[in-house]
Amino acid sequence: MPERQITYAEALREAQHQMLAEFPNLVVMGLGVPDPGGVFGSTKDLHKDFPTRALDLPLSEEANAGVANGMALTGMRVINVHQRVDFLLVCANQIVNHSAKWRYMFGSEAAMPVVYRAVIGRGWGQGAQHSQSLHSLFAHIPGFSVVMPATAGDAKGLLIQAVRAGQPCLVLEHRNLYGIKGEVPEKPYATPFGKARLVREGRHATAVAVSQMVAEAEKAAEILAKEGVELEILDARSIRPLDEEAILASVRKTGALVACDTSWAFCGFSAELAALVAEKAFRDLKAPVARVALPPIPTPSGPVLEAAYYPNALTIAAETRRILGRRGEAPSVSITNERSQRESW
Amino acid sequence: MHEDLYRRMLLLRLAEEKVAALYPQQEMRSPVHLYIGQEAVAAGVCANLKTTDYALGSHRSHGSYLAQGGSLKAMFAELYGRRDGCAAGRGGSMHMVDESVGFLGTSALVGGTIPMAVGAAWSARLRGTDAVAACFFGDAAVEEGVFTESLNLAALHRLPVLFVCENNLYATCTPLAPRQPAAAAEIRRRGEPFGIPGVRVDGNDVLAVHEAAATAVARARKGEGPTLLECMTYRWKGHVGPDADTHLGYRSQVELDL
Ligand SMILES: Cc1ncc(C[n+]2csc(CCOP(=O)(O)OP(=O)(O)O)c2C)c(N)n1
Ligand SMILES: [Mg+2]
Numbered sequence: 001m002p003e004r005q006i007t008y009a010e011a012l013r014e015a016q017h018q019m020l021a022e023f024p025n026l027v028v029m030g031l032g033v034p035d036p037g038g039v040f041g042s043t044k045d046l047h048k049d050f051p052t053r054a055l056d057l058p059l060s061e062e063a064n065a066g067v068a069n070g071m072a073l074t075g076m077r078v079i080n081v082h083q084r085v086d087f088l089l090v091c092a093n094q095i096v097n098h099s100a101k102w103r104y105m106f107g108s109e110a111a112m113p114v115v116y117r118a119v120i121g122r123g124w125g126q127g128a129q130h131s132q133s134l135h136s137l138f139a140h141i142p143g144f145s146v147v148m149p150a151t152a153g154d155a156k157g158l159l160i161q162a163v164r165a166g167q168p169c170l171v172l173e174h175r176n177l178y179g180i181k182g183e184v185p186e187k188p189y190a191t192p193f194g195k196a197r198l199v200r201e202g203r204h205a206t207a208v209a210v211s212q213m214v215a216e217a218e219k220a221a222e223i224l225a226k227e228g229v230e231l232e233i234l235d236a237r238s239i240r241p242l243d244e245e246a247i248l249a250s251v252r253k254t255g256a257l258v259a260c261d262t263s264w265a266f267c268g269f270s271a272e273l274a275a276l277v278a279e280k281a282f283r284d285l286k287a288p289v290a291r292v293a294l295p296p297i298p299t300p301s302g303p304v305l306e307a308a309y310y311p312n313a314l315t316i317a318a319e320t321r322r323i324l325g326r327r328g329e330a331p332s333v334s335i336t337n338e339r340s341q342r343e344s345w
Numbered sequence: 346m347h348e349d350l351y352r353r354m355l356l357l358r359l360a361e362e363k364v365a366a367l368y369p370q371q372e373m374r375s376p377v378h379l380y381i382g383q384e385a386v387a388a389g390v391c392a393n394l395k396t397t398d399y400a401l402g403s404h405r406s407h408g409s410y411l412a413q414g415g416s417l418k419a420m421f422a423e424l425y426g427r428r429d430g431c432a433a434g435r436g437g438s439m440h441m442v443d444e445s446v447g448f449l450g451t452s453a454l455v456g457g458t459i460p461m462a463v464g465a466a467w468s469a470r471l472r473g474t475d476a477v478a479a480c481f482f483g484d485a486a487v488e489e490g491v492f493t494e495s496l497n498l499a500a501l502h503r504l505p506v507l508f509v510c511e512n513n514l515y516a517t518c519t520p521l522a523p524r525q526p527a528a529a530a531e532i533r534r535r536g537e538p539f540g541i542p543g544v545r546v547d548g549n550d551v552l553a554v555h556e557a558a559a560t561a562v563a564r565a566r567k568g569e570g571p572t573l574l575e576c577m578t579y580r581w582k583g584h585v586g587p588d589a590d591t592h593l594g595y596r597s598q599v600e601l602d603l
Contacts, residue, residue: 035518
């Protein structure tokens with residue numbers, strides 16, 4: 001029987017609903033959690049079923065994140081929700097200096113059940129301060145996990161794993177994926193951290209993609225297939241811990257890596273992937289590593305600049321051809337992934 | 346003076362109504378937080394500022410930008426993402442700027458520009474000018490720690506700052522009550538522990554705002570330190586976008602009609 005299809009937003013909501021039921025000590029809290037919109041639908045009406053545990057908070061990010069830490073130390077589990085990952089910089093002190101280090105610093109192995117949920121924005125000119133993709137920044141920190149679901153199924157599974165694991169982590173969602181449907185089993189299930197997802201098999205190059213770039217890699221694979229190039233696609237989905245084994249195995253097989261990131265290249269996740277294969281699969285590489293990432297500037301707002309800013313399937317296809325030394329066909333169609341609805345931010 | 350204030354308010358209103366009217370064409374691709382209903386605040390404050398003074402704003406700052414004399418044409422060009430926009434088409438609605446009139450910019454992070462105004466004021470002092478710096482922010486910005494940190498610093502050095510809180514009673518869909526304890530409901534009093542005078546005015550009465558701001562600016566220029574102005578006002582449109590938002594159910598048409 002085919003699995004039920006629901007959206008990414010609904011999957012996030014269902015995961016939280018089920019976790020609130022599973023853990024009587026779980027609190028879901030953040031600015032706008034009980035709002036009519038419910039953080040783009042992802043917390044909608046949770047407060048109706050769990051009035052004391054789906055909570056609104058003031059516009060005080062640092063305090064909110066620190067309150068989550070305090071709760072986690074004293075017998076609660078917390079999901080602290082933020083509408084943009086950009087806002088996490090306001091509470092970076094509590095996340096980086098406190099959540100991630102607290103247990104180690106005090107010589108403890110105990111749980112520290114704080115899950116930060118945050119959203120990457122994109123499109124409709126929301127600009128430099130509402131569309132950063134800051135996974136590399138947070139994944140840099142030992143003691144802290146970062147996962148980035150690319151599908152509705154993983155949105156649910158990774159969030160449930162985050163809550164059950166009881167260690168500090170960031171579930172980084174992508175606003176453009178919120179409306180995308182996927183197969184999502186109804187029962188609660190956990191998707192382990194540190195395990196990549198094989199999206200498509202191929203022989204000629206390995207695309208390791210995250211979040212919204214997974215769909216672009218899939219489109220690129222379709223384009224390349226017509227030219228006789230088989231692109232293997234791994235959805236990393238867990239940035240830290242990283243599934244080194246799966247990535248290395250694939251690159252050993254294909255001999256080429258195309259890292260497809262939603263963020264900048266410099267000191268970014270794609271740099272980590274490049275370092276990994278250089279360190280551990282150097283002799284298996286038949287081509288230089290390619291990195292598909294944002295240009296090294298903040299996100300511009302105007303529609304023309306914004307459209308030029310984001311790499312897409314064509315970029316991935318072009319980069320794959322380049323490192324494989326193949327000539328490609330000029331793109332006949334333009335592929336854009338901008339949501340043109342103004343409800344989009 | 347009355348005519349000047351009226352002109353400023355009218356400009357703000359007509360400009361925002363034009364944005365609202367044109368927005369459905371989907372050519373302005375930028376989230377707009379309209380200022381309709383709050384015009385008296387920016388008009389009343391900025392009428393007291395010179396172009397050698399400084400002003401900074403928030404995500405909802407078409408009003409303060411225009412009231413400070415920011416170019417109307419450059420604002421619309423910016424909303425259309427054009428190169429001749431005030432931010433060269435890179436910023437959009439949440440990033441109004443016109444340094445030629447002292448409007449230093451706005452931030453899409455709530456509270457982000459409050460300490461920057463303190464810095465601009467301190468810089469003015471260090472450089473030996475008599476410039477003052479005004480910062481416009483919403484009622485939710487005072488919930489950020491940086492607001493209180495900025496008050497402390499401005500008071501400590503008696504800096505020429507106007508903290509202008511545009512209290513429109515809401516942050517997106519959330520009224521004040523679930524965000525701030527009733528005892529703190531008078532935002533003007535937040536400066537008291539630091540000895541910062543706080544004035545609450547009817548933010549829909551441009552003469553009242555003007556008078557309160559005049560006193561605050563005069564104090565600041567004389568080196569007597571910052572003032573916290575709480576302007577009670579009301580946003581007529583939805584938090585973001587050109588439409589009414591009563592269908593969301595967080596506030597009623599009756600409230601809006603009052
Ligand atoms: C640091 C930060 N947190 C959250 C947001 C999301 N956000 C944008 S505007 C807004 C409400 C702000 O309310 P208020 O300060 O009262 O200003 P108003 O919109 O009413 O003018 C929120 C929560 C943000 N932009 N920045
Ligand atoms: Mg407000």
